[in-house]
Amino acid sequence: MTDVGLLRQQIALLIERKRYGDAGRLLSEAISSEPEDPGFKLLAARLGIATADYRSARDNLEAALAQHPDNAEARQLMFELLCETGQFVEAEQTIIGLLHDYPEEAYFYALYAALMLKTLHIDKAAALAREGLRLDPTSSLSQVISLMVDVIEDRSHDASRRLEELVRENPDALHVAWSVVLVLQSRHRYAEALQVLRGIFRSVPDDKEAVAALIEMRVLSHWSMLPLTPLQRYGWVGSGVLWAVAVLSVFLADRFAPQITSSLVVFYLGYVVYSWLWPPMLKRWLSARGF
Amino acid sequence: MSETIEELAEILLRDPFDTQARARYADALYEAGDWQAGLEQYRLLCRQEPTAAAGFLGAARSLVKLEDLAAARIEYDKATDCGDFEPQDDLEIALKDGPAPALRVVGGRAVPRSEDADIVRISSARTTRFVDIVGMEDLKKTVRLRIIDPFLKPGLFAKFKKRAGGGLLLYGPPGCGKTLLARAIANECDATFIHVGISDVLSMWIGASEQNLRAMFDKARAHRPSVLFFDELDALAYSRSKAQSDHTRSTVNEFLNQLDGMAGENEQVLILAATNMPWDVDPAMKRPGRFDRSIFVPPPDAAARAEMFRAKLVGVPTKRLDYQKLGESSAYASGADIDGIIEEAKDRVLADIMEGGEDRALTQDDLLAAIRDFEPSTMDWLRTARNLVKYGGADKSYKDVEAYLKTARL
Amino acid sequence: MSEDNHVGRADLLSPVLGETGPPEPLFSTRAEFLTAFFGGPFAILLLSGMNANFLGRLKPDLWRYVLGTAASVFVVSFLAWLRAADPPPAWYIDVAGDQARQAVRWISRLFALVLWFLLWLPYRRYHKAAEVMGLGNRNPWKAAIASVVFGMFVLFLIGLNVAFAVQGAS
Structure with missing residues (x-):
């Protein structure tokens, strides 16, 4: 490998390790000595995306693409940048262009599937992930997208099978752990999901999403949430059914056992108040106190 | 045969691949005091003859003259990889007390290095001992008991089935003295210190x-105790x-292998x-026998911060400073933060003077105002x-962090 | 954002976002439920219609909303007649007993919740996908309040018409 190649490798590894300051310093040295090197421009774009400096990322990508319009890495990074900045229409055009040029690249299908899922085109996401898996059965991104579709469509058996495959192939990867949480949560196994989430959180304690998910899961798995199980399990449909059952029982009680009507109303109102007030209070309490 | 610089340049114009002529040309430029041009020629020579030490050594000498010791050290290290390398006393001396290589563009293999490169002996003038570290008294006590004493008196600890050596992880917010502490531990252990930096x-x-x-x-095994x-x-x-x-x-797998090997092979x-x-850090690194002991290095306490203010303000015109108050007011500040606070306070004074005020010294109020505007980097x-x-x-x-956060009421 | 349930391999590389524009966040299930609960069938028809529009499915699913509106007009008119009729029909008194007046309100609300469920069910996967992807929801307050006010106003109009009709008939 040439010196430039080695340097690119160093910078890429620094970015992977989130050592953005060090990577930035090396990059500015490298770019000042090799201003026309497209590899450094791509690394600068990667750094820009990682640090949310999207303007710099775009400038570098445009410069790299001006030199080499067909560069697949640059186009892939442009796709990632467009997704990050919410320019989904342009992102779709970019990834379709890539797929036309690289029709056998499973990873690009997976990226397109992720975009489709993000834009709620579930069937197309599923089809793209399937195509990605057909081309490369070990593609973990395609597997994760398929698993998400299975969870969305309530196909818990398929989700579990896919999860097993993911865990078998890549047991310690963070994205696999997140997939485990997703499947466990969809099966309402909150205590187990909490344990897995804790493991994830310990490795990314600076991730705000992980903190929020952990607190949410602790609330769901708290013993005091047990009375609210029907609402947790069936959501707002459960609330509607409970309301209908309550109204019907009060109506029937009023007709056939009026002496218990008031107790029934108080119980029902108490339950409603509990279900409304307790979860947010518990969340605040657990956030402040820890667990 | 002694040729002039111009003659050598002409030879090279006719045959740019004449490495002997290039070496002589580079030497001539170096001798003439044109170190930058000499450096360029030595680097060309390195490219043409990457397995010969001469080019790297010439580049290192030029860089020493150009006062870029860190780069010089890298060139010297590259020379050590060459088959015809022989230690150069002048460079060894020049590079011995130079600064550690800063983060820079590195090409080629830099490790392994020459036998003693990057190794700071306890007798070196750059030694740091516990007495040199301000504050951290509890931490020093813990380290002495858990690390240094078992290391210095392995017999005593062996009796109680406690082993010397092994791994210790120092962790904490940036700029709070972890590297300094490590250096001091090595010196207190009277051991060779091998520093692997970024x-x-x-x-x-x-x-x-x-x-x-x-x-x-x-290398660590060869220099025991280390x-x-x-x-x-x-x-x-x-x-x-x-x-x-x-x-x-x-890389992590190899690191784990080496750590596991250490327990059996090396006391x-x-x-x-x-x-x-x-x-x-990979969780496997923290398993028993590896970095199974870890010590939290917190931000300096109030007394340490006061002492830092005192030390860092030596030679700066100041007026009636209450260092204890400064230390108390700058909660959670790291050493680097204190540098920042002082610089900010100096800027305020200079701005006042530039705006037509009289010359004045740095005051307590300047420092306190700078502290108020400062968010500690440790937060x-x-x-x-x-x-x-x-x-x-x-x-x-x-x-340890939990205990610290409780006492610091965070 | 409309899509057929089965995407053939030939369609894989046809763009879909260009047709409908970038996706917009939805009103949450909770917002829809509460709008139905407090605003009645017309309120939920309006809010759910907005969500269908955000999903790009209003056109293909318009029949659901037409059917829902027709059913709502029928049920609400019938309930308004039950309330306005003096005396109410005997079969109704037999079923509802002393709760005859209140029961109309409960049935109306129950109908609104059933309608919400029927409108929500086809879009449940989109709500779940948004949740799984962490996309967040649109702030519902203004739209939900507007829908509730609209729903109440339509209920009031229908009630008024039916009451006049009942009075005229008697």
């Missing part, structure tokens, strides 16, 4: 990382679950590591650590 790590990422890492451990210190461990032993590259996996080798982000780290302690569950890896 620039070495960068070099290790090039080519055969596993071999480079193994060479580092071999302290092998990995600064910024997270860069070298980055969590495999987060890494995308196979490179990371193979009297203490492996220290420091990191700002212990959560980014992000402490907030993350607080989250870990609050929500991390039964994992007791961070119990």
